[in-house]
Structure formats: structure tokens, C-alpha cells
């Protein structure tokens with residue numbers, strides 16, 4: 001249509017969207033156009049602001065490579081990943097859930113590890129952590145034979161894919177739940193880490209006067225046919241960033257009970273000094289066991305990057 005004024009633009013686009021054959025795609029595109037146009041009207045977006053916004057999106061792509069995903073990082077930093085997770089889990093947002101967002105650091109094909117085994121694959125500082133997890137269905141019955149993928153950052157704040165100093169797949173492993181729905185492993189107690197701020201997400205964080213720290217956590221991805229793939233993060237209860245996690249990931253259900261043990265014998269004889277244990281239950285819902293698309297596919301080479309921390313103002 002030939003457009004008369006600003007109101008006509010929205011009508012013109014929506015009428016073209018109606019041509020979309022797939023009903024769900026049409027629903028999404030229609031709502032997207034309506035909200036996007038309404039957003040521009042609400043803030044009276046200027047031409048320069050549109051150009052700056054386009055440049056921002058271009059930078060998201062330029063800062064994405066096989067070992068880093070700036071787009072996923074932005075979704076988390078806007079609370080969008082957390083929102084989508086909570087809308088789609090816990091009976092579609094009606095009840096508490098142990099689901100959480102995937103984040104940008106999950107890799108496919110982490111090494112299969114025996115129950116009780118260690119995921120520390122190269123020397124990594126930090127107190128020992130012994131995790132026992134139980135997977136149940138929403139009737140409280142154990143889920144046996146589920147595959148549980150685990151990953152977390154080092155106490156120095158790096159996932160192995162960011163850090164050429166760590167062995168490939170360090171602090172990553174995959175387990176199978178036993179007849180009681182349990183799996184267990186040894187690792188180190190994770191520390192919180194700063195998200196990368198050398199790209200557009202860093203600009204956003206600075207502009208808002210926020211910090212870039214994530215509260216310490218261990219990631220889980222649990223799957224079994226017949227169940228919805230259960231993605232989770234369990235946060236460290238003594239972490240100073242629980243209230244200000246830059247990815248808005250900390251939910252009440254997922255502040256884990258990491259117990260500190262002093263002068264108690266550890267489950268492994270080589271442990272010296274204080275160590276930690278964590279017991280955690282995950283509740284799976286019926287659904288699709290599809291794997292998500294892996295946000296990254298490889299490991300960084302060259303020098304270990306310098307971690308930059310922005311303090312919250």
C-alpha cells in the first residue's frame with residue numbers, strides 16, 4: 001500500500017505479515033511488529049537512535065564466534081532468557097521449577113564420566129566439592145537412566161572454552177542417573193565470574209550502572225526420552241552476587257545448600273582443608289527431550305583473556 005502517515009506504516013506491515021503461511025510464525029511476527037512499532041512510538045525513537053541500535057545489533061554478531069556468543073549474553077543480561085525459561089517450565093509458569101536458562105557456555109559432547117567421578121581434568125585451584133543430585137518426575141518418582149550434563153567455571157572465573165590454560169572439557173562431564181535417579185561427582189566449588197564486557201553487552205551494563213558479575217553456580221542439562229529436557233543452574237548460597245546476578249538467573253528454588261565441612265573426613269582421601277558438599281533435587285516434567293542448539297562449538301586459542309569487572313554503582 002502507499003503510505004499516508006505514520007499510522008499507515010504499521011497497518012501496511014501487519015497486512016503483509018498476514019501472508020505468512022505458518023500460523024505460529026504469523027502470530028509471532030504480527031506481535032513483534034505491533035510491539036516494535038508501539039515501542040518506537042512510546043519512546044519517540046529518533047533516526048540517530050535507530051542507526052545506533054542497528055550498529056549495536058551488528059556488533060552483537062561481530063563479537064560472536066565459536067567460543068563466545070554475545071547474542072545469548074545479551075538475552076541473559078536483559079532478563080529475557082530467565083523470563084522465557086520461567087514461562088515455559090513449572091507447568092508453564094504456574095508452579096516453582098528447578099529449571100533455569102542454558103547460558104552461553106554449554107558445549108556438546110562433554111566426556112561421559114562414571115558416577116562419583118571427577119570433572120577436574122587439569123589442575124584447578126579451589127576447595128573440593130562433592131555433588132549428589134537426584135532427578136525426579138513431577139510425581140516424586142526417581143528418573144533412572146537420565147543423562148545429566150554438568151559444567152561450570154573455574155574459581156578463576158573462566159569456563160574452559162574461554163581459557164587456553166585449562167584442559168579441553170575441564171569442569172565438564174556427563175553422567176547417567178542410577179535406579180534411585182541419582183548421580184554424583186567431584187569438582188571444585190565454583191566462584192562467581194564476570195561476564196565479558198568487551199562488546200556491546202559491556203556498553204549496556206556500563207550505561208545502566210550495573211555490575212557484570214554472575215553469582216557462582218553449576219550448570220546442569222538433564223534429558224531422557226519422555227521428559228522435557230531439564231536445564232538448570234544451582235547457585236552457591238554464600239555468594240555475594242545472588243541479589244545482583246547480571247543474568248537474572250537466581251531463583252529461590254535454585255539457591256543450593258552448599259555445605260562447608262571443616263575437620264571432617266572428605267569422601268576422597270586426597271582432600272586437604274575445608275571442602276563442600278551439595279545435595280540437589282531436580283524435577284523433570286513430561287515433554288520433548290530435544291537438545292538445545294549449542295551456543296558455542298569450540299575452545300579459545302592463544303592467551304588467556306583478562307577478566308574485567310565492573311562494579312555496580
Ligand SMILES: [Fe+2]
Nearest residue numbers: 103105217219
Ligand atoms: Fe555459567
